[in-house]
Amino acid sequence: MIKLLVLDVDGVLTDGGIIYDDNGVEIxxxxxxxxxxxxLAQNAGLEIAVISGRKSKVTELRCxxxxxxxxxxxxxxxxxxxxxxxxxxGVGYEExxxxxxxxxxxxxxxxxxxxxxxxxxxxxxxxxVNYVTVRQGGRGAVREFIEKILEKNGVWENILKSFS
Numbered sequence: 001m002i003k004l005l006v007l008d009v010d011g012v013l014t015d016g017g018i019i020y021d022d023n024g025v026e027i028x029x030x031x032x033x034x035x036x037x038x039x040l041a042q043n044a045g046l047e048i049a050v051i052s053g054r055k056s057k058v059t060e061l062r063c064x065x066x067x068x069x070x071x072x073x074x075x076x077x078x079x080x081x082x083x084x085x086x087x088x089x090g091v092g093y094e095e096x097x098x099x100x101x102x103x104x105x106x107x108x109x110x111x112x113x114x115x116x117x118x119x120x121x122x123x124x125x126x127x128x129v130n131y132v133t134v135r136q137g138g139r140g141a142v143r144e145f146i147e148k149i150l151e152k153n154g155v156w157e158n159i160l161k162s163f164s
Contacts, residue, residue, distance in 0.1 A: 002114055002149045003095040005041060006082055007142060009052040009059050009073075011101040012118065015138030028058045029138060037143030038066050044155050049085050051078050053104055078108045099145050101125065101137055114152070116145045 010016055013034055019027040038048055048068050052059055055074030063071035075081045086096060094113035098105070101121045109115040109129055116131040118141045126132050131148060133141040150156040 001095060001153050002046065002097045003091045004047045004049065004086065004089055004097070005146070005149060006049045006051055006085070006096065006098040006108070006112070008078075008098075008100040008105055009050060009056070010054055011121075011137045012099055013050075013059075013062070013138065013142055015136065016101075017138075026056060026058050028056070028062075030062050031138055031140055031143070033140040034138075034142040035066055037146035038068070040159060041146045041150065042067060044150055044153070044159065046149070046153075047085075047089055047091075049082075051075050051081050051108075053078070078105065079111060082108055082111070097145075097149055099133075099142060114149065116148075 007013060013030055014028045021027065042048060049070035050059065050063050050068055050072065052073045053075055059073050060071055070085055072081050093111060096112040097114040098108050098112040099116040100109050101118050102125065106128060115129040116133060117125045117129045118133050118137045120136045131145065133144045135141040135144050147156060150159060
Protein backbone atom coordinates (compact mmCIF):
# COMPACT_ATOMS: atom_id res chain seq x y z
CA MET A 1 0.00 0.00 0.00
CA ILE A 2 1.31 3.44 -0.95
CA LYS A 3 1.29 5.90 1.96
CA LEU A 4 3.56 8.68 0.67
CA LEU A 5 3.36 10.28 -2.78
CA VAL A 6 6.17 12.60 -3.82
CA LEU A 7 5.75 14.96 -6.76
CA ASP A 8 8.23 16.86 -8.88
CA VAL A 9 6.91 20.18 -10.21
CA ASP A 10 8.35 21.53 -13.46
CA GLY A 11 7.38 19.18 -16.27
CA VAL A 12 5.14 17.14 -13.93
CA LEU A 13 2.65 19.43 -12.18
CA THR A 14 3.32 21.91 -15.00
CA ASP A 15 4.06 21.47 -18.68
CA GLY A 16 7.65 22.53 -18.00
CA GLY A 17 7.21 26.03 -19.36
CA ILE A 18 8.22 28.96 -17.19
CA ILE A 19 6.92 32.39 -18.16
CA TYR A 20 8.25 35.68 -16.81
CA ASP A 21 6.35 38.94 -17.13
CA ASP A 22 8.08 42.30 -17.76
CA ASN A 23 8.66 42.67 -14.02
CA GLY A 24 10.38 39.29 -13.73
CA VAL A 25 7.38 37.68 -12.04
CA GLU A 26 7.25 33.93 -12.64
CA ILE A 27 4.06 32.42 -14.03
CA UNK A 28 3.27 28.70 -14.21
CA UNK A 29 0.18 26.82 -15.38
CA UNK A 30 -1.20 24.08 -13.12
CA UNK A 31 -3.98 21.67 -14.11
CA UNK A 32 -7.10 21.63 -11.91
CA UNK A 33 -7.51 17.90 -12.61
CA UNK A 34 -4.16 17.29 -10.93
CA UNK A 35 -5.33 19.46 -8.03
CA UNK A 36 -8.49 17.41 -7.58
CA UNK A 37 -6.43 14.22 -7.77
CA UNK A 38 -4.19 15.51 -4.99
CA UNK A 39 -7.22 16.31 -2.83
CA LEU A 40 -8.65 12.81 -3.51
CA ALA A 41 -5.32 11.27 -2.49
CA GLN A 42 -5.18 13.34 0.69
CA ASN A 43 -8.77 12.39 1.55
CA ALA A 44 -7.81 8.73 1.05
CA GLY A 45 -5.04 9.13 3.65
CA LEU A 46 -1.98 9.59 1.42
CA GLU A 47 0.70 11.98 2.54
CA ILE A 48 1.79 14.28 -0.28
CA ALA A 49 5.20 15.90 -0.60
CA VAL A 50 6.46 18.20 -3.33
CA ILE A 51 10.19 18.26 -3.97
CA SER A 52 11.47 20.64 -6.64
CA GLY A 53 14.95 21.66 -7.64
CA ARG A 54 13.75 25.17 -8.50
CA LYS A 55 12.98 27.75 -5.86
CA SER A 56 9.54 29.07 -6.74
CA LYS A 57 7.03 31.23 -4.88
CA VAL A 58 4.38 30.13 -7.40
CA THR A 59 4.95 26.47 -6.48
CA GLU A 60 4.80 27.29 -2.78
CA LEU A 61 1.51 29.17 -3.33
CA ARG A 62 -0.01 26.21 -5.21
CA CYS A 63 1.05 23.83 -2.43
CA UNK A 64 -0.55 26.04 0.22
CA UNK A 65 -3.71 26.23 -1.87
CA UNK A 66 -3.85 22.41 -2.03
CA UNK A 67 -3.00 21.89 1.64
CA UNK A 68 0.37 20.27 0.88
CA UNK A 69 2.38 20.90 4.05
CA UNK A 70 5.56 19.25 2.81
CA UNK A 71 6.57 21.58 -0.01
CA UNK A 72 10.30 21.81 -0.65
CA UNK A 73 11.63 24.10 -3.38
CA UNK A 74 15.20 24.91 -4.31
CA UNK A 75 16.27 21.39 -3.26
CA UNK A 76 19.77 20.38 -4.30
CA UNK A 77 19.50 16.73 -3.23
CA UNK A 78 16.01 15.28 -3.78
CA UNK A 79 16.92 11.87 -2.34
CA UNK A 80 18.15 13.40 0.91
CA UNK A 81 14.95 15.46 1.20
CA UNK A 82 12.83 12.38 0.44
CA UNK A 83 14.68 10.34 3.08
CA UNK A 84 13.98 13.01 5.67
CA UNK A 85 10.24 12.98 4.88
CA UNK A 86 10.14 9.18 4.76
CA UNK A 87 11.88 8.93 8.14
CA UNK A 88 9.58 11.54 9.67
CA UNK A 89 6.51 9.60 8.53
CA GLY A 90 7.96 6.18 9.32
CA VAL A 91 7.09 4.67 5.93
CA GLY A 92 9.04 1.95 4.14
CA TYR A 93 10.36 2.33 0.61
CA GLU A 94 7.67 -0.03 -0.72
CA GLU A 95 5.06 2.40 0.68
CA UNK A 96 6.34 5.34 -1.37
CA UNK A 97 5.68 6.62 -4.88
CA UNK A 98 7.31 9.36 -6.95
CA UNK A 99 6.61 10.92 -10.32
CA UNK A 100 9.46 12.78 -12.01
CA UNK A 101 10.42 13.63 -15.55
CA UNK A 102 14.15 14.07 -16.07
CA UNK A 103 17.63 12.84 -15.21
CA UNK A 104 17.76 14.89 -12.00
CA UNK A 105 14.89 12.66 -10.77
CA UNK A 106 16.50 9.30 -11.61
CA UNK A 107 18.03 8.54 -8.21
CA UNK A 108 14.70 9.10 -6.48
CA UNK A 109 12.73 7.24 -9.16
CA UNK A 110 14.92 4.21 -8.50
CA UNK A 111 14.49 4.41 -4.72
CA UNK A 112 10.69 4.43 -4.31
CA UNK A 113 8.30 1.48 -4.35
CA UNK A 114 6.21 2.77 -7.28
CA UNK A 115 7.77 5.16 -9.79
CA UNK A 116 6.31 7.01 -12.75
CA UNK A 117 7.22 9.40 -15.50
CA UNK A 118 5.30 11.13 -18.24
CA UNK A 119 4.51 10.29 -21.83
CA UNK A 120 6.53 13.33 -22.89
CA UNK A 121 9.62 12.37 -20.87
CA UNK A 122 12.78 11.15 -22.57
CA UNK A 123 12.90 7.46 -23.48
CA UNK A 124 15.77 6.80 -21.07
CA UNK A 125 13.64 7.98 -18.15
CA UNK A 126 10.67 5.92 -19.35
CA UNK A 127 12.83 2.80 -19.30
CA UNK A 128 13.65 3.31 -15.61
CA VAL A 129 10.14 3.50 -14.08
CA ASN A 130 7.20 1.24 -13.17
CA TYR A 131 4.58 3.35 -14.94
CA VAL A 132 4.49 5.82 -17.84
CA THR A 133 1.45 8.09 -17.96
CA VAL A 134 -0.64 8.53 -21.06
CA ARG A 135 -1.15 12.20 -20.24
CA GLN A 136 1.57 14.81 -20.39
CA GLY A 137 3.03 16.92 -17.61
CA GLY A 138 0.74 19.75 -16.55
CA ARG A 139 -2.12 18.08 -18.43
CA GLY A 140 -3.52 15.57 -15.92
CA ALA A 141 -0.56 13.17 -15.63
CA VAL A 142 -0.41 13.54 -11.84
CA ARG A 143 -4.14 12.81 -11.58
CA GLU A 144 -3.65 9.71 -13.76
CA PHE A 145 -0.83 8.47 -11.52
CA ILE A 146 -2.85 9.16 -8.38
CA GLU A 147 -5.74 7.12 -9.77
CA LYS A 148 -3.33 4.21 -10.37
CA ILE A 149 -2.10 4.50 -6.77
CA LEU A 150 -5.64 4.61 -5.41
CA GLU A 151 -6.49 1.53 -7.51
CA LYS A 152 -3.37 -0.20 -6.19
CA ASN A 153 -4.44 0.73 -2.63
CA GLY A 154 -7.89 -0.74 -3.29
CA VAL A 155 -9.88 2.45 -2.67
CA TRP A 156 -10.54 3.88 -6.14
CA GLU A 157 -13.89 2.15 -6.68
CA ASN A 158 -15.23 3.49 -3.37
CA ILE A 159 -14.06 6.99 -4.27
CA LEU A 160 -15.91 6.77 -7.59
CA LYS A 161 -19.05 5.53 -5.84
CA SER A 162 -18.95 8.46 -3.43
CA PHE A 163 -19.41 10.82 -6.40
CA SER A 164 -22.33 8.90 -7.92
